[in-house]
Amino acid sequence: MDSSKSGFVGSQVELRCIFINSNPPVKISQVTWQKLLNSTKQNVAIANPALGVSVLSPFKERVGFKQAAVRHRPPSLEDTTIVFSNLQLSDEAAYICEYTTGQKRKMTVATCVSANGKPPSVIKWDTRLKGEATYQETHNQNGTVTVRSNYVVIPSRETHKQKLTCIVMYRSERITDSVVLNVQYEPEVMIEGFDGNWYLNRQNVQLTCRADANPPVTIYQWKLLNGSIPSNVEIKNNTLFFKGPVTYDLAGTYVCDATNGIGTRTGSVDVNITGR
Structure with missing residues (x-):
């Protein structure tokens, strides 16, 4: 990574991140960009071989991965440089490029x-x-x-x-x-709440992101693949509360990113709506 970068308000800037792999190469299981400001981490963008690329709010319209190969199947994650466009004063912060690898050492x-x-x-x-x-x-x-x-x-x-x-x-x-032993490890994530029986007009449904992690998870981020979280959904930490009756608009793949001091891992659930 570059030690520092500067740019003008309204301009564009690249934040470089290149992973020099070993031989034989280690398996990259996820890359997470985070914004660090006042000791608080905020996820910016995530590249996951299984779930693809996601950019989180409020960066969604202004941040993207420079290399198209990051979005391929399978992706190439050695160069995960991101590009900020339309810089804002609020973008001033430290940024972390975090690689989660599958290498296991004794x-x-x-x-x-x-x-x-x-x-x-x-x-x-x-x-x-x-x-x-x-x-x-x-x-x-x-x-x-x-x-x-x-x-x-x-x-x-x-x-x-x-x-x-x-x-x-x-x-x-x-x-x-x-x-x-006190062993620290990144989150293992699963989403609870979808019982396979979400039917039209059903009331009081919710999804909860459960994470086994040490140290405990500090940040939960929700997103809906290929869409936006519905407006009638209230997000409280690790739970999505769906207000009002169930409609077909709620269908889709819901993804939860859970982050602790070791790394970020992802869980997902496919929600389908029946017409019962």
Whole structure:
């Protein structure tokens, strides 16, 4: 990205964002542009291989991805430069280009040390986590041995809140210590509320965006693919309240973008209306 960009009110400016992929390439699962102002993040534009490109209000009419390949199927997401047109004073802010990738790496999540033992201790791990333990012995000048063991896993939502217990065996002693993992992960999103039975004139229907995330979701953004959210819909955080009777105009694919400090993920639901 460029460290800074400037432009005149009413003019056009490009915000460059290029992802230098590795070999073999990592899978890009989403690209999200965000506006950062006064510690608050606001989604600007999202490119998702499965759901396509979306630009959110109030940027919808003035922001677009420069490369047409971003809109192709499948898209090319290495260059997700965006173009701002008709600049406004309110556009002045910091902008974040965030890539969410599918690369998974093993990491050390806990370390257990038994220092200055003679003979050396034996370290074991007790956990339901699927991981690997590494062991290292350091021979000290005074003849004692320090044993260090790292427990290595691929961090994921499944590893969050899992318990790891280190067991140190020294002669006839058995010493244990435990830790509960706090693993941060981007939201896993699903939309509830459509039961397949939205019929004409039905009352009090709603859609709710549920997200499992750590840290918790701070921003929910709703949109209707190939259209605008109907005027009789009230948006309150993660819920769409459909006021009045159901009409055919409510049909379509509703999309919820949920954002936490790690990233943005998307959920969708296809709503159809029956004439019952």
